[in-house]
Amino acid sequence: MIQKKICMLGAFAVGKTSLVARFVRSTFSDKYLTTVGVKIDRKDLDLPGTPVTLMLWDLAGEDEFNTVQMSYLRGSAGLLIVADGTRAATLDKALELRDRALAALGPIPFLLIVNKADLADQWEIDPPRLDALAATGVTILRGSAKTGEGVEVAFRSIAERTCTPAP
Amino acid sequence: MGGRELAVVRAVLVGPEQARLAGLERRLDDPATRARELADALPGAIALRSSRDGQLARALAPTIESSLKRAVEQNPQPLVDAIFPIIGPAIRKAIGESLARMLQELSAAMAPQSAMRRLAWRLEALKTGKPYAEIVLLRTLRYRIEQALVIHRETGLLLLHAAMPAVQGSDPHSVSAMLTALQDFVRDSFGAAKQEGLEKLKVGGREVWVEAGPRAVIAVAIARTPNESLRPRLQEAVEALHLQFGQELAAFGQAGGGGGDAAPFARAMPIVEPLLGDVRLDDAAPRRISPVVWIVLAAIVLALAWWWGSAWLAQRRFDAALDALRATPGIVITETGHRRGDRGSQRFVAGLRDPIAADPMTILAEAGVKPEDVALAFKPYQSLDESFVLQRVAQQLAPPSSVNLALRGGRLFAQGRAPHAWLVRARRVVAQLPGVSAFDDSAVVDIDLAELESLRAAAERLQVRFVFATTDLAKGQEEMVNRMAQALVGLYEIARPAGIEVSIQIIGNTDGTGAEERNVRLSRDRADRLITLLVARGIPARDLAAVGVGSTQPVASESTDAAKERNRYATLRVSFSEAPLAVAAPGGPAPEKGGRP
Numbered sequence: 139m140i141q142k143k144i145c146m147l148g149a150f151a152v153g154k155t156s157l158v159a160r161f162v163r164s165t166f167s168d169k170y171l172t173t174v175g176v177k178i179d180r181k182d183l184d185l186p187g188t189p190v191t192l193m194l195w196d197l198a199g200e201d202e203f204n205t206v207q208m209s210y211l212r213g214s215a216g217l218l219i220v221a222d223g224t225r226a227a228t229l230d231k232a233l234e235l236r237d238r239a240l241a242a243l244g245p246i247p248f249l250l251i252v253n254k255a256d257l258a259d260q261w262e263i264d265p266p267r268l269d270a271l272a273a274t275g276v277t278i279l280r281g282s283a284k285t286g287e288g289v290e291v292a293f294r295s296i297a298e299r300t301c302t303p304a305p
Numbered sequence: 306m307g308g309r310e311l312a313v314v315r316a317v318l319v320g321p322e323q324a325r326l327a328g329l330e331r332r333l334d335d336p337a338t339r340a341r342e343l344a345d346a347l348p349g350a351i352a353l354r355s356s357r358d359g360q361l362a363r364a365l366a367p368t369i370e371s372s373l374k375r376a377v378e379q380n381p382q383p384l385v386d387a388i389f390p391i392i393g394p395a396i397r398k399a400i401g402e403s404l405a406r407m408l409q410e411l412s413a414a415m416a417p418q419s420a421m422r423r424l425a426w427r428l429e430a431l432k433t434g435k436p437y438a439e440i441v442l443l444r445t446l447r448y449r450i451e452q453a454l455v456i457h458r459e460t461g462l463l464l465l466h467a468a469m470p471a472v473q474g475s476d477p478h479s480v481s482a483m484l485t486a487l488q489d490f491v492r493d494s495f496g497a498a499k500q501e502g503l504e505k506l507k508v509g510g511r512e513v514w515v516e517a518g519p520r521a522v523i524a525v526a527i528a529r530t531p532n533e534s535l536r537p538r539l540q541e542a543v544e545a546l547h548l549q550f551g552q553e554l555a556a557f558g559q560a561g562g563g564g565g566d567a568a569p570f571a572r573a574m575p576i577v578e579p580l581l582g583d584v585r586l587d588d589a590a591p592r593r594i595s596p597v598v599w600i601v602l603a604a605i606v607l608a609l610a611w612w613w614g615s616a617w618l619a620q621r622r623f624d625a626a627l628d629a630l631r632a633t634p635g636i637v638i639t640e641t642g643h644r645r646g647d648r649g650s651q652r653f654v655a656g657l658r659d660p661i662a663a664d665p666m667t668i669l670a671e672a673g674v675k676p677e678d679v680a681l682a683f684k685p686y687q688s689l690d691e692s693f694v695l696q697r698v699a700q701q702l703a704p705p706s707s708v709n710l711a712l713r714g715g716r717l718f719a720q721g722r723a724p725h726a727w728l729v730r731a732r733r734v735v736a737q738l739p740g741v742s743a744f745d746d747s748a749v750v751d752i753d754l755a756e757l758e759s760l761r762a763a764a765e766r767l768q769v770r771f772v773f774a775t776t777d778l779a780k781g782q783e784e785m786v787n788r789m790a791q792a793l794v795g796l797y798e799i800a801r802p803a804g805i806e807v808s809i810q811i812i813g814n815t816d817g818t819g820a821e822e823r824n825v826r827l828s829r830d831r832a833d834r835l836i837t838l839l840v841a842r843g844i845p846a847r848d849l850a851a852v853g854v855g856s857t858q859p860v861a862s863e864s865t866d867a868a869k870e871r872n873r874y875a876t877l878r879v880s881f882s883e884a885p886l887a888v889a890a891p892g893g894p895a896p897e898k899g900g901r902p
Contacts, residue, residue, distance in 0.1 A: 174487065214460070
């Protein structure tokens with residue numbers, strides 16, 4: 139069995155925790171997020187050839203009052219960056235966090251999940267902006283905490299990437 | 306074929322090969338080329354060989370050691386710089402831990418004796434009926450390590466999880482990650498150095514101890530409170546883990562596809578599993594009680610037995626001594642017991658003692674009681690026991706050896722021969738002695754009286770004759786007067802020391818011739834005449850009295866003149882009486898009265 143540490147990053151209240159809540163094995167309560175600044179969940183996957191256990195470090199969202207504790211990133215094999223489609227600023231924050239993380243960790247696989255796909259009509263983030271981002275090699279998934287859309291795919295995708303030797 | 310032709314043929318046939326051989330020779334002969342080629346192949350070769358077995362590491366070890374040694378000799382500074390940041394915290398940690406351990410050992414040393422504790426457990430086992438071993442298990446459980454997690458330090462991922470049977474807990478993977486997050490949190494929040502971190506967590510009766518190595522962390526979940534001796538065990542486990550799984554630990558953290566495989570760490574179970582289980586007090590094993598304890602106990606029991614035994618023997622000796630005392634005549638015991646004295650508790654015996662009785666201390670000593678162990682308080686009294694009365698009588702009377710005394714029913718019987726004075730005194734004294742109601746001395750011969758009696762008889766046989774009708778002594782009667790005086794002197798010699806008074810009647814007689822009136826006067830004159838003669842010979846006049854009886858006591862019938870002559874005489878009668886101070890005892894012989902006619 140392969141284990142990987144995956145960190146979830148995003149601005150405050152983008153729905154990181156809700157996004158994965160129904161797909162993971164939670165041992166600890168959400169309170170840890172506000173106290174320790176991180177919540178640990180476990181997600182077991184069956185990749186072709188090998189089962190994989192993802193340890194998801196759900197880092198408290200960042201805003202003007204909280205900064206992500208970068209030491210929690212140490213040892214991460216991959217990142218899940220989460221933005222809220224209905225708030226454009228969260229995408230900027232997500233990318234900023236990604237840059238900071240990669241600067242600290244070196245080049246590791248990451249995925250961008252744009253949450254609240256169920257509220258597509260209220261989105262502030264323009265599809266062209268996402269397309270441009272995708273063109274730079276960023277993998278973007280639309281997800282919905284409400285419907286569960288995109289979440290399982292995101293786990294599988296990040297797991298596959300972290301288990302593949304870097305090119 | 307000539308040499309030239311041969312060379313041509315050779316060039317045609319093997320020319321290309323020769324050129325390649327020459328090229329190869331050049332490559333092999335040129336050190337620069339070889340070094341370049343070897344440098345290209347070396348990392349791959351090393352990796353290949355290292356992954357196959359440890360022979361390369363073994364082969365290189367001496368070379369690396371000597372290189373290190375030389376490097377340190379030449380310039381130690383780079384090594385010092387490299388080690389310094391590790392050494393400081395390591396030393397601090399070591400000192401802190403040994404201090405903590407020392408404290409714990411000290412407190413254990415000051416705890417009550419373990420032997421006593423085991424004795425208490427045995428008693429408890431006896432009381433409750435449970436097996437001793439069960440009590441020991443119950444009482445000595447110090448702590449129990451229920452779970453051990455081996456955590457990859459950098460990723461917080463679980464490498465190995467070991468738990469005691471039936472221990473239920475949260476998902477160890479999540480716990481492992483959360484513990485790591487907590488470590489980071491604490492470190493970030495309180496600004497600890499990177500090597501430092503959370504070492505203990507305490508929640509109620511449970512603790513989590515964390516021992517971190519450079520790449521891996523061992524965390525153990527503990528029920529109850531462990532002591533500091535656990536720390537070295539954890540350190541040893543962490544060290545062993547790094548030593549045996551150094552490569553695997555490095556590989557686990559690799560970014561990209563290679564990392565994250567915890568499978569090799571299953572082999573680390575022999576390192577981790579021994580940490581699990583119950584840890585008991587140092588002296589907890591239900592081992593046999595030390596022989597020293599048995600010896601001490603036996604000594605105490607023996608001492609107690611000896612003390613009790615000697616006390617019992619002493620009591621028995623004392624009781625026997627008391628019985629002997631009670632059986633002793635003249636001693637009456639009224640009270641016995643213990644009382645506080647100058648030298649602690651002391652026995653005491655109180656009662657009455659006849660001064661004549663045996664010394665009670667001597668009797669106690671003969672029965673084995675030491676004089677210093679007992680206090681005596683006897684008041685004097687006179688025992689009426691007949692042997693005592695007799696002793697007292699004998700003391701008082703001091704009888705001559707010729708007298709035997711006996712007491713029967715309060716009557717004192719005397720028997721034998723005694724001087725008159727002793728008898729007189731005895732009669733007087735006995736009347737005053739307690740315990741004697743009467744004195745019977747009828748069986749005692751009064752030596753003095755017997756003698757006096759015979760002397761008196763002899764004296765009274767003497768007669769002094771007178772010339773007819775005168776007071777003149779007949780012819781030759783001077784000699785008779787002398788004999789009479791001698792006899793009286795001898796009598797006085799006995800009577801005076803015996804305290805016997807002597808009275809002498811001198812009796813004058815006449816023959817029947819003439820008027821009786823005149824005869825009486827003549828006989829009286831003759832008695833007076835004899836008194837005068839006796840006084841002249843030393844007989845006291847106050848003891849002498851003259852009596853004239855005329856012719857009334859003739860000694861012969863007067864048929865002839867010779868018979869008449871025999872009737873003209875004077876004789877004497879002696880009587881004895883006690884000296885003036887003497888009081889005649891009742892029943893005693895009365896003084897002789899009267900004389901013979």
